[in-house]
Amino acid sequence: MSTYEKLQAIDKRVIYILLALSIAVPLLFPLGLPFSVGAEVKNSYDWIEKNINKDDLVLFSYDISTGAMPELGPITTAVMAHLAKKQVKIIGIATMTDGVMMARQLYAPFAKDLPYGEKFVNLGFLAGGESGLSSFLQNPYNVFKADADGKPIESMPVMKGFKDVKDIKVMISVNCGPVGGCSIEQWVRQGFVTHKKPVWIGLNAVMAPGSMPYYRSGQLTGYIAGIRGAAEYETLVGRAGLGTSAMDAQSIAHALIIIFIVLGNVGMMAIKRSKAKGGAIK
Amino acid sequence: MNNSPAILAAAIVTILTFTFLWKSNPAYRLMEHVLLAVSAGHAIVMGYNNLRSIAWIPITQKGQYSLLIPLILGALLYARYIKSVAWLSRIPLAVMIGCASALALRGSIQSQLLQQIAATASLQNLDSILVFLGVIVTVSYFTFTYKIKGSAAAVPMLGRWVMMIGFGAAFGGAVMGRLSLVVGRFQFLFGDWLGWMK
Amino acid sequence: MRKALPTAILSFVATIILVDYWFKVPVINNAAKDITTWVSLIANVALGLGAVNLLLVHSRHIRLKRQEWGNSTVLIALMLFVAVVGIAQSSNSPTYRWIYDNINVPIGSTLFATAAFQIASASYRTFRARNVEAALLLLTGIFVMLGKVPLGEMMASWMPTFAQWILDVWNTAAQRGIMMCTAIGLIIISVRVITGMERGHFGSGE
Numbered sequence: 001m002s003t004y005e006k007l008q009a010i011d012k013r014v015i016y017i018l019l020a021l022s023i024a025v026p027l028l029f030p031l032g033l034p035f036s037v038g039a040e041v042k043n044s045y046d047w048i049e050k051n052i053n054k055d056d057l058v059l060f061s062y063d064i065s066t067g068a069m070p071e072l073g074p075i076t077t078a079v080m081a082h083l084a085k086k087q088v089k090i091i092g093i094a095t096m097t098d099g100v101m102m103a104r105q106l107y108a109p110f111a112k113d114l115p116y117g118e119k120f121v122n123l124g125f126l127a128g129g130e131s132g133l134s135s136f137l138q139n140p141y142n143v144f145k146a147d148a149d150g151k152p153i154e155s156m157p158v159m160k161g162f163k164d165v166k167d168i169k170v171m172i173s174v175n176c177g178p179v180g181g182c183s184i185e186q187w188v189r190q191g192f193v194t195h196k197k198p199v200w201i202g203l204n205a206v207m208a209p210g211s212m213p214y215y216r217s218g219q220l221t222g223y224i225a226g227i228r229g230a231a232e233y234e235t236l237v238g239r240a241g242l243g244t245s246a247m248d249a250q251s252i253a254h255a256l257i258i259i260f261i262v263l264g265n266v267g268m269m270a271i272k273r274s275k276a277k278g279g280a281i282k
Numbered sequence: 283m284n285n286s287p288a289i290l291a292a293a294i295v296t297i298l299t300f301t302f303l304w305k306s307n308p309a310y311r312l313m314e315h316v317l318l319a320v321s322a323g324h325a326i327v328m329g330y331n332n333l334r335s336i337a338w339i340p341i342t343q344k345g346q347y348s349l350l351i352p353l354i355l356g357a358l359l360y361a362r363y364i365k366s367v368a369w370l371s372r373i374p375l376a377v378m379i380g381c382a383s384a385l386a387l388r389g390s391i392q393s394q395l396l397q398q399i400a401a402t403a404s405l406q407n408l409d410s411i412l413v414f415l416g417v418i419v420t421v422s423y424f425t426f427t428y429k430i431k432g433s434a435a436a437v438p439m440l441g442r443w444v445m446m447i448g449f450g451a452a453f454g455g456a457v458m459g460r461l462s463l464v465v466g467r468f469q470f471l472f473g474d475w476l477g478w479m480k
Numbered sequence: 481m482r483k484a485l486p487t488a489i490l491s492f493v494a495t496i497i498l499v500d501y502w503f504k505v506p507v508i509n510n511a512a513k514d515i516t517t518w519v520s521l522i523a524n525v526a527l528g529l530g531a532v533n534l535l536l537v538h539s540r541h542i543r544l545k546r547q548e549w550g551n552s553t554v555l556i557a558l559m560l561f562v563a564v565v566g567i568a569q570s571s572n573s574p575t576y577r578w579i580y581d582n583i584n585v586p587i588g589s590t591l592f593a594t595a596a597f598q599i600a601s602a603s604y605r606t607f608r609a610r611n612v613e614a615a616l617l618l619l620t621g622i623f624v625m626l627g628k629v630p631l632g633e634m635m636a637s638w639m640p641t642f643a644q645w646i647l648d649v650w651n652t653a654a655q656r657g658i659m660m661c662t663a664i665g666l667i668i669i670s671v672r673v674i675t676g677m678e679r680g681h682f683g684s685g686e
Contacts, residue, residue, distance in 0.1 A: 008605070010604075012601040012605070013303070013304065015597075015600050015601045015604055016303050016597045016600070016601070018600075019464075019596070019597055019600045020464075020468075020597075023461070023464055023465055023468050024468055024472065027465070027468055027469060027472055027473075027479055028472060028478055028479060030480065033630035033631060033633075033634060034630060034633070034634075035629075035630040035633060036633065036640065038640065038644060039644070065588065066317075066584055066585045066587075066588025066589055067463070067588045067589055067591060067592035068463075068592070069466070069585060069588075069589050070462060070463045070465070070466020070467060070469075070589050070593070071459060071462045071463060071466065073466075097321075097324055097325050097328045097527070098321075098324075098588075100328060100571065101324070101571070101577070101580050101581070101585075104572065104577070105581060105585075124328070124331060124332065125328040125331075125332060126520070127328075127329070127332060127520050127521075127523035127524040127526075127527065128378075128516070128519045128520035128521075128522070128523035128524075129382065129523070130382060130385045130386070131378070131381045131382055131385060131515075131516045131519035131520060131523070132516070132519065132520035132523060134385060134516045135513065135516035135517040135519075135520050136520075138513055138516070139513070142336075142513070142516075142517040142520075143332075143336060143517060143520050144335070144336065145335040145336050145339065145340070146331075146335040148331070148571065148572070149570055149571075149572050150331065150334075150335065150570060185389075185390075185393065185394070186386075186389075188389075188393045189385070189386070189388075189389025189390065189392075189393055190385075190389070192393070193389045193392045193393050193397075194388075194389060194501075204459045205455040205456070205458040205459035205462065205628075206452075206455050206456045206459035206460070207455070208455050208647075209448065209451040209452045209454075209455050209647060209651045209655060210452060210655055212647060212648075212651055212652050212655055213398055213401075213652055213655050213656040213659050214393070216401060216413075216648065216652050216656075217397045217398055217400070217401035217656075218397075218401065219393060219397055225455075226455070226458055226459055226462060226628070227458070227462035227465070228458070228628050228629070242466065242469060245469065245479070246462060246465045246466070246469065247629065247630050248630070249465045249468070250458070250461060250462060250465060250629050251629040251630050251631035251632075252631070253461045253464075253465070253596075254457070254458070254461065254625045254626065254628075254629050254631065254632075255631055256600070257457055257461075257599070257600055257603050257625065258622050258625060258626065260600060260603040260604035261603045261604070261607050261618060261621075261622065263604065264603065264604045264605060264606075264607060264608065265607075265608060265609050265618075268608050288578060288581070288582045289582075291582045291583060292581075292582045292583070292585075292586040293586075295582075295583055295586050295587050295590075296586045296587075296589075296590045299586075299587050299590035299591055299594070300590055300593075300594065302594055303594055303597050308548075311548060311551060312551055312554065313587050313591075314591075315551040315552070315554055315555040316554065316555075316558060316583060316584075316587060317584060317587045317588055317591065318534065318555060318559075319534075319554070319555040319556070319557075319558035319559040319562065320558060320559070320562050320579060320580065320583060320584040321530075321584065321588075322530050322531040322534050322559045323531070323558065323559040323560070323561070323562025323563040323566065324562060324566065324571070324580065324584070325527040325528070325530055325531065326527060326528055326531050326559075326562075326563040326566070326567075327562070327563060327566030327567060327571050327576075328524075328527060328571070329524045329525065329526075329527030329528055330563075330566070330567050331571065332524045333521070333524050333525065336521065336524075337521055337524075348514075349521065351518065352517075352518035352519075352521035352522050352525075353521065353525065355518070355522050355525075356521065356522040356524070356525025356526060357525060359522070359525065359526050359529060360528075360529070360532065363532065363536070369482040372482070372483070372485075372486035373485065373486055373489060374522050374526075375486065376486035376487070376489040376490040376493070377489060377490070377493050377515070377518065377519060377522065378519050378522060378523070379490055379673065380489065380490035380491065380492070380493030380494040380497070380674070381493055381494070381497055381515055381516060381519045382519075383490075383494055383670045383673050383674060384493070384494040384495075384496075384497035384498045384670070384674065385497060385516075386666065386670060387494075387498065387666070387667060387670040387671070387674070388497070388498055388501040388502075390663050390666050390667065390670075391663070391667065394659050394660065394662070394663035394666070395660055395663045395664070395667075398656050398659060398660050398663075399660070401656075402656060409645075409648065409649050412649050412650075412653070413649055413652055413653045413656070414653075415653075416649070416650060416652075416653025416654065416657070417653050417656050417657045417660070418657075419657075420653060420654050420656075420657025420658065421657045421660060421661060423657075424657075424661045441657070442613060443612070443613065443616055444650060444653055444654045444657070445654045445657070445658065446613045446614075446616040446617045446620070447616055447617075447620045447646065447650040447651065447654060448650065448651045448653070448654025448655050448658070449617050449620075449654070450616060450617040450618065450619065450620025450621040450624065451620055451621070451624050451646060451647055451650070451651035451654075452651075453617060453618075453620075453621040453624075454620065454621040454622070454623075454624030454625045454628070455624065456599070457596075457599055457603075457621070457625055458624075458625060458628055458629075460592070460593070460595045460596035460599055461596045461599075463589060463592050463593035463595075463596060464593045464596045464597070466589060466593070467586075467589055467590050467593050470586070
């Protein structure tokens with residue numbers, strides 16, 4: 001077996017260890033690599049700054065599964081920090097069952113700024129996907145009579161003035177995809193197309209390229225993608241968090257993946273060439 | 283090191299789940315079963331909470347008996363487990379699929395077709411012209427009704443190349459997304475648990 | 481009857497929802513509102529289906545002492561425990577939150593995170609630029625990966641702009657083209673489902 005062939009057949013666990021080190025070392029010894037804020041995140045931030053005011057009703061959907069929490073948690077925290085600064089009223093829902101618990105976790109740091117019942121309510125799980133969302137937007141009391149803890153919602157100050165979708169200023173969904181909940185397409189269909197309301201999205205990096213046409217066609221007013229989006233938003237709200245601290249590790253890990261791709265292809269070409277020549281190369 | 287029961291439990295289950303990378307083992311398979319169990323139990327709790335507040339209380343305390351209809355329909359879903367009446371589970375499915383497909387149809391025409399065509403046709407600068415051309419060649423790739431021959435065959439071939447760029451971007455996004463999940467878990471292990479992160 | 485009735489119900493429900501969107505007919509509009517609410521209610525009832533399925537499958541494993549029946553026992557016991565705690569106390573009770581936040585979330589997050597290691601292994605062993613298309617895919621991926629991290633910005637100041645240009649122009653063009661073609665397919669399939677020409681969603685057999 002030539003050197004290249006031996007390298008191609010390396011145990012995958014060696015690769016795993018290298019990747020783990022590429023992430024662990026920058027986390028433990030931060031490099032502090034600077035990064036800029038992109039236009040998408042800046043425009044999304046500016047939209048909220050210019051259009052959302054104190055006591056405006058914001059529908060916030062925590063469409064976050066347990067698997068997406070490391071990516072979408074920092075986005076949610078950064079956006080909620082912005083909304084807390086603006087002192088809006090947040091109607092929290094979740095179109096997936098996990099989202100109810102994620103909402104509780106992610107709301108906790110803002111309990112003082114957004115008192116429960118006055119500035120924030122977690123209505124709980126909205127079942128039925130797009131059908132449930134359609135019903136909710138026509139009349140929230142069709143599908144919710146109590147919050148996620150079973151407390152009646154009609155007398156809550158935060159629900160005052162919320163009769164239907166016309167009272168909502170913007171719909172925000174931090175979204176991990178269609179499995180078990182409403183997808184970005186469904187939010188666009190119900191929010192923007194049917195009710196002509198602004199739809200603002202936080203999403204994971206996996207889905208970002210596929211959802212870009214909605215943003216580029218003006219159907220989404222906000223578009224925060226992945227941990228990089230979270231880091232940029234944290235910079236804008238002045239609250240460095242998990243997104244910012246992840247950037248160094250993300251950098252080194254990406255570099256390693258690229259090195260793997262290049263090495264793998266170089267090895268393939270070397271083996272191909274040696275086979276074409278009819279001999280093994282050392 | 284934070285050895286509170288909560289953090290310690292989270293750290294242990296995280297490490298046990300990561301052991302899958304070495305090789306599949308009983309500890310990892312136990313974690314899979316635990317995840318399934320808690321998720322299924324959680325779904326029951328969410329369903330119960332909702333049904334209690336939007337169905338049970340309105341029916342029993344406010345006399346809104348029309349809500350019995352969807353409850354019965356929902357119960358029919360469980361008929362699938364009884365062979366003789368399994369076909370009854372198709373009825374609530376029909377209601378759900380009918381509603382969902384109609385909602386999708388009425389919205390998709392606008393959001394995925396008309397708005398996209400309008401955005402593509404809006405030629406304001408060089409980038410928008412490139413997008414326009416890219417969309418044309420991509421759509422031409424999906425023309426299966428007749429075979430495009432000769433020099434015109436270059437158009438769908440370009441469409442393939444444009445799609446490969448799109449898939450490459452998706453690949454980059456997928457790598458970024460998955461890596462950030464590992465970063466998140468390591469942030470917990472090194473930060474919240476071991477306290478080694480600054 | 482067993483297929484005709486559900487097909488008729490599906491068509492009827494879909495017609496109401498479609499007419500509601502384009503026409504103002506109070507009876508139809510109110511019926512559409514009720515249908516969407518009912519679907520949400522039905523979906524709530526459906527949440528128990530997963531648990532019933534797990535119970536049936538895993539209790540069979542336990543009864544027949546199949547491989548890893550111990551795990552099946554843990555699964556059923558834990559599922560019932562979580563359900564009882566959630567119903568008797570609440571999903572916000574300390575016990576429930578402890579289990580969810582410190583057991584479920586870490587396992588779920590870590591499970592998805594393991595995919596990153598498999599991507600890394602695949603990057604080295606499988607991602608090969610064997611032809612022009614594959615090379616385009618890999619090169620684009622590399623530029624997007626570099627452009628979206630600070631290291632890429634450090635290597636070349638134009639890297640983030642170039643990566644964003646790839647996303648804004650070429651990725652948008654590709655995804656838009658695919659989206660439009662998919663939308664046409666979706667419309668056709670929806671029409672076929674609504675008019676009863678498609679029956680596959682009801683399953684086979686009686």
